[in-house]
Amino acid sequence: MQLPKATVSTLIQQLEKALSTKLLHRTTRQVTVTADGAAYYERCLQILTDVKEAEESLSRTRLSPSGRLRVESPTGLASEIIVPALPAFFERYPDIQLELGSSDRTVDLIEEGVDCAVRGGVLENSNLIARRIGVINFVTAAAPAYLEKFGAPQHPRDLDRHRCVNYFSAKTGKIFEWDFTKDGERIQVQMPGVIALNDSNAYVQAGLSGLGVIQMTDYLTLQHVRDGRMVQLLPDWQTDPLPVHIVYPQNRHLSAKVRVFVEWVAELFDNHPGMRLRTPAHLLQEAA
Numbered sequence: 001m002q003l004p005k006a007t008v009s010t011l012i013q014q015l016e017k018a019l020s021t022k023l024l025h026r027t028t029r030q031v032t033v034t035a036d037g038a039a040y041y042e043r044c045l046q047i048l049t050d051v052k053e054a055e056e057s058l059s060r061t062r063l064s065p066s067g068r069l070r071v072e073s074p075t076g077l078a079s080e081i082i083v084p085a086l087p088a089f090f091e092r093y094p095d096i097q098l099e100l101g102s103s104d105r106t107v108d109l110i111e112e113g114v115d116c117a118v119r120g121g122v123l124e125n126s127n128l129i130a131r132r133i134g135v136i137n138f139v140t141a142a143a144p145a146y147l148e149k150f151g152a153p154q155h156p157r158d159l160d161r162h163r164c165v166n167y168f169s170a171k172t173g174k175i176f177e178w179d180f181t182k183d184g185e186r187i188q189v190q191m192p193g194v195i196a197l198n199d200s201n202a203y204v205q206a207g208l209s210g211l212g213v214i215q216m217t218d219y220l221t222l223q224h225v226r227d228g229r230m231v232q233l234l235p236d237w238q239t240d241p242l243p244v245h246i247v248y249p250q251n252r253h254l255s256a257k258v259r260v261f262v263e264w265v266a267e268l269f270d271n272h273p274g275m276r277l278r279t280p281a282h283l284l285q286e287a288a
Contacts, residue, residue, distance in 0.1 A: 012024065019040070021036045021037075021040070022034055022036065022037070023036065023037035023040060024037055042110075049255075052255070064093070064095055065093060065095065065096060065255075065256035065257040065259075065260050066095030066096060066257070067095075067096065067097065067257055068097045068099065069096050069097065069098050069099065069115055069257045069258065069261060070099045070101070070113060070114045070115045071098065071099070071100050071101065071114070071115060071116055071117065071118070071261065072100075072101040072102075072103065072107045072109075072114050072116075072117035072118070073100065073101070073102060073117065073118040074102075074103070074104050074118065074119070074120055074200065075102050075103060075104050075199060075200050075201055076200040076201065076217055076219065076220045077118055077120065077219075077244070078100060078102040078118075079102065079201065080219045080220060081219060081268070081269070081272060081274075081275070082100065082118070082265070082268070083100070085268050086098070089261075089264055092260075092264070093257075093260055093264075096257050096260075096261075098261075101114070103170075104170055104198055104199055104200055105170035105171060105198075106119070106170070106171050109128065109247070109248070109249055110249060115248060115255075115257070115258050115261075116246055116247065116248035116258055116261065116262060117246070117247050117248075118133075118244065118245075118246050118265065119244070119245050119246075119247055120136050120242050120243070120244050121242050121243070122242075122243070123245055123247070126247075127249070127250055128247040128248065128249060128250065129247065129248055129249070129250055130245040130246070130247045131245060131246050131247075131262065131266065132243055132244070132245050133244055133245065133246055133265060133266045133269040133270070133275075134243075134244040134269035134270070134272070134275030135241040135242065135243055135244060135275060136217050136218075136219075136241060136242045136243075136244055136275070137217070137218045137239070137241050137274065138215055138216065138217055138218065138239040138241070138242075139215070139216065139217075139218045139221040139222060139225070139232055140178075140213065140214070140215045140232070140233045140234050140237075140239070141207060141213070141214055141215075141216075141221055141224070141225060141230040141231060141232050141233055142207060142210075142212070142213045142214065142230065142231060142233060143207060143208055143209070143210040143229065143230055143231075144228070144229075144230075144231060145210040146163075146210040146211075146212065146213070147231055149210075150162055150163070152231070152233055153213070153233060153234065154234075155234075156178075156180040156187045156189070156234060156237060157187065157189075159178075159189070159191060159192075159213060160189075160192065162192070162212065162213050163192070163193055163194060163211070163212035163213065164178075164191035164192060164193040164212045164213045164214070164215075165193055165195055165196070165197065165203060165206045165207055165211055165212045165213065165214045166191060166193045166195070166196035166197075167196065167197060167198065167200075167203055167216075168196045168197070168198050169198065170198040175190065175196055177189060177190050177191075178190075178191050178215050178239070179239055179240050180234065180237040180238070180239060181237065181238045181239070181240070182236055182237045182238065191213075193212055194211075194212070195211055195212070200216065200217065200220060201220070203216055204216055204220050204221060204224070207221075207230060208224060208229055208230065213233065215239065218274055219274045244269065244275065246262055246265055246266065248262065
């Protein structure tokens with residue numbers, strides 16, 4: 001706001017006096033918010049948001065939404081699915097300024113001021129509204145150089161004798177298990193490996209470098225299979241698809257810019273063949 005520090009201090013002190021509540025802890029080294037201060041801030045933020053949304057509902061913004069929109073998405077979905085389709089989004093909504101965060105970690109929408117997020121996997125219980133927009137299928141693959149050295153597994157249990165590239169949760173550090181299903185037989189195992197990553201693009205690069213067998217989303221892997229840089233393994237075995245949701249905070253009135261993005265990304269995933277409930281093997285055969 002380009003105000004002098006002394007002016008801000010005086011205004012805050014006046015506010016604390018009017019509220020009869022201490023909003024900030026002050027020491028010679030730092031200033032931190034009190035519990036009452038944080039609660040007051042969140043309430044005021046919601047009030048301002050409600051006022052803005054009320055104004056938008058009575059203006060042309062409803063037809064032509066505008067303003068800054070913060071969205072989070074997993075790295076692979078952002079780079080391969082969302083970003084290539086954004087020219088069409090901006091043609092439809094030219095007045096929106098999109099800030100698209102790309103990370104495989106789960107962000108706190110309220111704490112980090114994010115309007116909505118695309119998330120893959122089973123959702124945790126939260127106070128967010130979730131809309132399912134698609135599914136993610138997986139492919140098991142390895143680089144030709146790796147297979148020349150170690151051979152190709154013929155059954156999921158053969159992977160016990162292979163090197164595998166593992167993926168771990170950025171939030172918990174837990175390494176994800178692999179699963180396979182065929183003709184009613186289901187196998188879920190913790191794979192041996194010398195490396196684990198928590199970024200999908202780095203994970204695929206590890207597979208391309210011959211570090212081991214990978215199990216990754218089809219939209220990041222199948223193009224490398226088509227180009228001959230990787231070989232699909234165990235194509236007759238299916239891996240459980242993961243649901244994809246778009247989530248946003250529980251506001252009484254969803255702002256126009258968030259509403260149109262939610263509808264647009266739902267339409268995008270609905271029209272994308274790789275986001276439907278189909279096996280990776282079928283996708284590969286259709287693309288061949």
